[in-house]
Amino acid sequence: MPPGADAAPAGRLDPTVADQRRAVRSALADLPPGATVLVACSGGADSLALAAALAFVAPREAWRAGAVVVDHGLQAGSAAVAARAAEQCRGLGLDPVEVVAVDVGSAGGPEAAARAARYAALEAVAARHGAVAVLLGHTLDDQAETVLLGLARGSGARSLAGMAPVRGLLRRPFLALRRTATEQACRAQGLEPWQDPTNGVGAGAGAGPGAAADDVGLPARSRLRAVLPELERVLGGGVVEALARTADQLREDAEVLDDLAERLLAAATGPDGSLDVEVLAVAPAAVRRRALRSALVASGVPAGSLGRAHVLAVDALVIDWHGQGPVGLPGAHVARRCGRLTVAPG
Numbered sequence: 427m428p429p430g431a432d433a434a435p436a437g438r439l440d441p442t443v444a445d446q447r448r449a450v451r452s453a454l455a456d457l458p459p460g461a462t463v464l465v466a467c468s469g470g471a472d473s474l475a476l477a478a479a480l481a482f483v484a485p486r487e488a489w490r491a492g493a494v495v496v497d498h499g500l501q502a503g504s505a506a507v508a509a510r511a512a513e514q515c516r517g518l519g520l521d522p523v524e525v526v527a528v529d530v531g532s533a534g535g536p537e538a539a540a541r542a543a544r545y546a547a548l549e550a551v552a553a554r555h556g557a558v559a560v561l562l563g564h565t566l567d568d569q570a571e572t573v574l575l576g577l578a579r580g581s582g583a584r585s586l587a588g589m590a591p592v593r594g595l596l597r598r599p600f601l602a603l604r605r606t607a608t609e610q611a612c613r614a615q616g617l618e619p620w621q622d623p624t625n626g627v628g629a630g631a632g633a634g635p636g637a638a639a640d641d642v643g644l645p646a647r648s649r650l651r652a653v654l655p656e657l658e659r660v661l662g663g664g665v666v667e668a669l670a671r672t673a674d675q676l677r678e679d680a681e682v683l684d685d686l687a688e689r690l691l692a693a694a695t696g697p698d699g700s701l702d703v704e705v706l707a708v709a710p711a712a713v714r715r716r717a718l719r720s721a722l723v724a725s726g727v728p729a730g731s732l733g734r735a736h737v738l739a740v741d742a743l744v745i746d747w748h749g750q751g752p753v754g755l756p757g758a759h760v761a762r763r764c765g766r767l768t769v770a771p772g
Contacts, residue, residue, distance in 0.1 A: 440614035442607040446479040446600065450561070451487070453591070453599035457558060459488035465520070465561040466548055467493045469511030469620035472563035475608035476600060478615050480561060481518035492522040494551045494560070496544045498530050507620050514617065524551050537646065538730055545596075552595055564589055564598045567605040570669035571650050582734070583680045588673030604666070622648075687716035695721070700766040706744045715741055722755065725769040731756035743767060 454463060465480050467473040477493055484491035493515035497508035508525045515523045528543040548560050569588045576585035591598050600608065612619050657665045690713055694705040701721060706714050719737050723729045727736075732755065739753045743762045752761040760769050 440611065442475075442611040443479070443614050445603060445607065446475055446611055447482055449599040449603060450476070450479040450483045453561070453597050454483075454487070454489070454559060457487070457489060460490070461559070462490040462492065462555055462557040463559045463561065464492045464494050464548070464552055464555065464557045465515075466544070466563070467495050467511050467515050468563075468622075469495070469507055469514065470563070470622055471608045471612050471619035472565055472568075472600065472605060474511070474514060474563075474617050474619045475611040475615075476561055476563040477515050477520060478518055478611070478617060479599075481515075481520050485519075491520050492555065492557070493520045493524070494548055495523070495525045496547050497525060497527045498540050498543065499527060500530060500540065501623070511620065522555060526551060549595065557595070559597050560595045562596055562598050563600055563608070565600045565603055565605045565608060566670050567651075567654070567666055569601055569673055570654065570666040571647055573669040573673050574650055574654075575646060580734070583676045583683070586673065587677035587680045588670070590677065601670075683712055683716055686713045687720060690714065691717040691721055696766065699725075700768045703744050703747070703762065703765050703767060706767075711741075714744065718744075722758070722760070722769060725758060726771070727755050727758050727769075740767070 454461075457463070463480060463484060465473065465477045467477045480491050483489075493512070495508045495511045495515070497504050499505075501507075505527070508527075512523050512525050526547045528547050530543045531539045551557075552560050572588045573586055576588075579585070589598060589601065591601055609619070611617075654666065690706070690709050691701075694702045694717070696702065701718075706717065709717070715737050718740050719732065722732060722737070722740065736753070736755050740755075740760050743750070743753060743760065744767070747762060752759040757771065758769055759772055760767055
């Protein structure tokens with residue numbers, strides 16, 4: 427069966443394939459004919475199903491559709507996996523298809539570093555081809571996992587809001603679809619997805635619930651995938667959908683708070699970049715602390731190293747001032763002088 431062909435009986439399209447094609451068409455409904463769209467494809471079921479859906483929809487909407495395969499080089503044989511993913515994308519009719527090898531650093535931990543390298547590569551390829559959108563294959567399950575990871579780390583609403591359907595060039599058409607649907611769509615279309623060995627290890631037959639979660643050598647998200655089915659069993663189902671709804675609601679709240687924080691920061695910032703304590707002090711705590719965090723990141727403090735304890739210590743310079751000295755931060759310090767906060771390296 428040729429790649430992308432429907433395996434269902436003649437005249438009957440697999441429902442998962444139809445749903446995914448509709449999701450892609452809806453996610454790109456604002457694009458004009460002639461627009462270039464790329465899909466980020468790892469070769470796994472989610473991104474391969476997304477590539478197939480884009481390959482079907484694009485010519486019918488007069489879009490140019492291509493793919494980017496990022497080789498992180500973190501597993502043995504990753505180059506072969508990337509080459510196979512690219513081959514399948516070309517077989518679907520996508521063009522251009524690029525494989526990009528990246529060097530993954532260590533800033534923020536291995537998962538964050540890999541994500542940063544991947545997104546930088548996607549943006550570079552998009553710029554080279556004039557693409558107006560890059561599609562990512564994140565599913566409803568990924569969204570639920572993101573919320574749980576944020577809860578476990580004690581993150582705020584911004585992290586618990588999960589992944590946005592659209593952020594700049596990046597679009598996620600499958601955020602309302604389950605991971606099992608992408609696996610089914612691949613089977614229905616005769617596609618052979620790559621099985622990441624770090625996903626679902628320990629969760630197969632003969633392994634007890636949470637077996638993968640006990641393997642500290644796996645990425646945190648992979649360990650979590652062994653936990654979600656157990657949560658579904660204990661809580662009676664619907665956990666994944668409920669977590670995704672929580673993300674949607676928190677994202678709405680976070681957008682409002684971020685907007686208020688941006689306005690507060692603009693009002694408090696002087697020509698020299700220092701912050702007026704009196705302006706900050708009268709703002710609600712949630713807005714003020716958001717504004718302070720944004721100011722610190724803009725001043726060069728690494729976002730991944732900036733914790734709540736740091737922000738609260740800086741906030742104390744505003745609302746609990748009793749002559750204390752500068753607050754030390756990763757790569758910087760904040761001092762209060764003459765009613766203003768200043769951020770300096772060191």
